[in-house]
Amino acid sequence: MNPTSAGILTLLVGLLVALTTLWFIARSRQQEPAAQANQGLYKARTLYFVILSLCLLAGLTATLGKVPYGQADAANSQVVVNVNASMYNWEMVKVGAENAGELVIPAQKDVEFRVTGLDVNHGFGVYDADGHLLTQTQAMPGYTNRLVYNFAQPGVYHVLCLEYCGMMHPKMNTTFRVE
């Protein structure tokens, strides 16, 4: 689910919750003894429990298969990029590349980013040129997080730091090219 769809879903559920609340407030003007008034409510609760459980189960089934873990082993990526994050710089080097100029990686191939932090925690956030966040992982000292991504389109991509890392955090940006 992309961020826009998630936003619309949240808006719809939020409106549903708000309308339900207002409906119950409006109904509260009628007065009946609790046992009588809530008979239907308890039946509705059983139904709600069943529907909610099914929704949660469906949500888990649909999404737990799409986690970003373990892809590095499965993908056997031909392109590996070492990413070293430090205050406030991204050092990105393609394994086997002869020169250390601007990073250029191939389109439509699984690329494995091996991401670590050299000082504090940083967040390796990969954006397209239009400003959509495509994927991310943390850059943590002492650990290497292996992130796999397949860039469908050639172009310039941006990296923003997504973990607060100090005073210059918003300026910790860089770009790379996909061809």
Add this chain to the structure above:
Amino acid sequence: MSNPALDNKRITVVYTVTALLVFLVLALLGWVMRLTQSGMVQLPSDAFYSVMTLHGLGMAGVMYTGAYAALWYLLSGYVQPSLKLMKINFVLILLGVVGLIGATLIGGFGAGWYVLYPLPFIEQWPRWSSLLAIVSLVLLGVAWLLGQLDLLRVLAQRYGLGGMLAWPTLFGKKSEAVPPLVLVAAINLLAGALTTVVGAVMLVLYLFQWMEPTVSLDALLMKNMVFLFGHTLVNITLYFGIAAIYELFPKYSGRPWVTNRVVALSWNVTFVLVMLVFFHHLYMDFANNIALHYIGQVGSYLSAIPATVVTVFGVLAQINRSGIRWSFVPLTFTLGVMGWIIGGFAAIVDTTIAINLTFHNTQWVPAHFHTYFLLGFAVMLFGIFYHLLEPEAEKLAKTSLAAILVGGYGFVTMFYLGGVNSVPRRFSGYEAVQTGTIAQTGHDLAVYAVGFAAILLVGVLLYYAAVFRRIGAAWNRA
């Protein structure tokens, strides 16, 4: 002559008034952050992050402390916790708050509310300010832990360990059910005490690191510890508010709210869930054990069941065709629960690992936590404090609530839009970002947020005008 009921009331009034005053200052600091992001105020980056750190740590602390005070007072109707400890804790907490203000606003400490290791120890601010911040957190942690243990002590004395957790009701033995207040309090105090101990260990390690800079701690372990402590603290704060609603709503609806087997089961399950879901803060740490990521998502999803099936339907059963008079307090309870659920849903969206991949550390995060904390919990807490202080200023209080809701929902909507548009959170400004329309969007949303926050703050001030109107009478009434 000593009057225990009056003494209990007075210490609660002291906590309440202090919490409200601190809340206002911290809310203003939050407004300053949005003003800075909008460009209307030019705050240097280092000052922004000191303010951000104080706002985050302070809000988590003041909300917890305010909720604890309300819980303590309501429980004192059933048991007699230590008044002396409550007074000592007030001093410890005040020292902790003053220390945090000194560390951040004077010392420039700016490691964020979850003080992610090893950021507090990288020299960006004077070393003493890191020490002062850690010691202040230790003072707060000690006060909170002692407070939790004292309430657990008196509850266990009166109801027994299993009794306070409603096990006789849960397992079908014939026994008088404990009030829901006692059950919900006991569950969350126990979870709080266990995880505060973890927080204490972490802070001791931080102290050790400060004294011996050559030591290197495991960053991933520290992150797990800080979120086990921090997430659970925030979560039980909310549940303290729910506990108070279980106790107080019947006074307004005239309908009893009892601990039956479903309620008992729901909160005993919550005891486990509340300590497991923090793993969702570490989804983007791929190196964390993968099973823990799955536990984070499954646990977060499951927590929706007790919250809505039991507590929300419990609230609905209180008001459904009840003929209730909609005074300020039941309105805050009902609308606060609404805010909790809306924010909770947005949080569950974010606890989906596949979605978190593009939401983590965007403005979606402050969006959902401000929804359930500000428009959920704080609204409930305003109602609870109003109930305790009895200012009889209905019209003014309801006007304040309208402003808080209009301003508040507008304010959080700007964060949601930021999340949907991939705008990162925790940026002191967006000028340096050359990626798509991020800089423009981040700036524009901050401008609108400033306006909505102003309405929200007017609402808060009106609420204060209402609730402080007859504070003298509240002081003298048991």
